[in-house]
Amino acid sequence: MDEPINSRNIIYIVATPIGNLEDITLRALNILRNVDFIICEDTRVTKILLDHYNIHKKLIVANAFNEANQINKIITEIKSGKSCALVSDAGTPLISDPGTKLINEAIKNNISIIPVPGPSALIAALSISGFPSSSFVFEGFLPQKKGRQKKLMELAEEERTIVLYESTYRIVKLLEEIKQYMPLRKIAVARELTKKFEEVWRGTADEILDSIKTKTVKGEFVVVLAPKDFK
Template sequence: MQQQSSYANEQGKLYLVPTPIGNLEDITIRAKNILSQADYIAAEDTRTSGILLEKLGIHNQMISFHKYNSKQRAPELIELMQKGATIAEISDAGMPVISDPGFVLVQECIKNDIPVVPLPGPSAFATALIASGFDAQPFTYYGFIPRKNSEQKEFLQEIKLSHATSIFYEAPHRLVKTLKVMQECLGGNRQIVAARELTKIHEEFVRGSVDELVDHFTQTAPRGEFVILVSPNEDEPEQLSWEELVKLVDQEVVRGISKKDAIKQVAKVNRVSKNELYDHYHQD
């Protein structure tokens, strides 16, 4: 005899539940209630999340959901929700989807008309941004910086010209090496902030020039996960002619970038209309 699910006649849904990035007191009442009531908790790392849930007194069934099994596991979770289950998706810390494969599950829910309910909560990059001292409007969050030296240099060239505050993550054992690449690409005087152990006992913001932070972390071994913030480029871009801008687009295309992306990038850096540059580029 097949046992009928207790939620078979209810509407299934997905809750995106933020978890503390350090301080357990940052859990919201609503987040705790959703986690307590969910039929399943989809966790990036069940061991890490298990410790958190134990401290919160929550013992609901967890399902492993991470970047290595997301495509296989997502259909299984969709099937559960189609049968009426409520699933809460959590990251190891902070906001789901930002730096985990939650978007795969969200996309599948949207395709299958399953409600997606986001809860507000802590995020490491936003927490670092508001205390950085840099202008928060606009800003660009990049996630983790590329590991390969050549890819880092290409990535940092974009940041060098950006008129927005740039934010990315880096691991402690790679920090000094990355700062030296930044020194080479951005110059030693560019102002940056390295934030670590956010909301924890040893929370720290190290502010200064790239040169100063290279010296600091060469002498003081980096510990904890880092959020790196780079100040906006305050130089006014040189006013180039449309003909010169078209040549810049061609140079990017030769490097292997699509025409669409090249036009978008050149327009953004030079503060001109993307549509106008597109028209000039495609003139006979």
């Protein structure tokens, strides 16, 4: 049964697939079909999903570069009696993605915010890592320059499972740093989760580097590090 859409003062935080377009809930599709507009990071990316399911909606771009400038426009639209969905390029919005400023402004304006849960690269990678997940640390993307070494030194002493995100361009650098600061730590590196070329490497950073350096690897990476004393 379709979920009734409250058309007044509401933002749905809608999780979308991280790769495989079939990984979307029926509830999410129903909401995307019935809201007045969709807030996205990149229209080209979001349209791939919408076109696949024959959904045609007004799209408003709010990303890391223009979110601050778009907030008033979006809040005004919602307060005029409209509903909207916030999506990211992939996965659950606001997890290492923009949107926090918008949501806080919506809270100030008494706009209802409803989560529509679904895919998350963080949880997907953690679930297949083989490492304890009852308590873990999610650091997202490490600082690129200032504070990076300090953060790595802190993580080297972390006794819980650690989850990091990394890009194609910096994955080798990250693994080399883990090799330096946490040489014996067991890790799992997942690439392109749920997609055609999904891969998972397991071992120490040194062992995984040998595999990754011998081939051209592209896509988004999730790196899961076992607790400090994990055997």
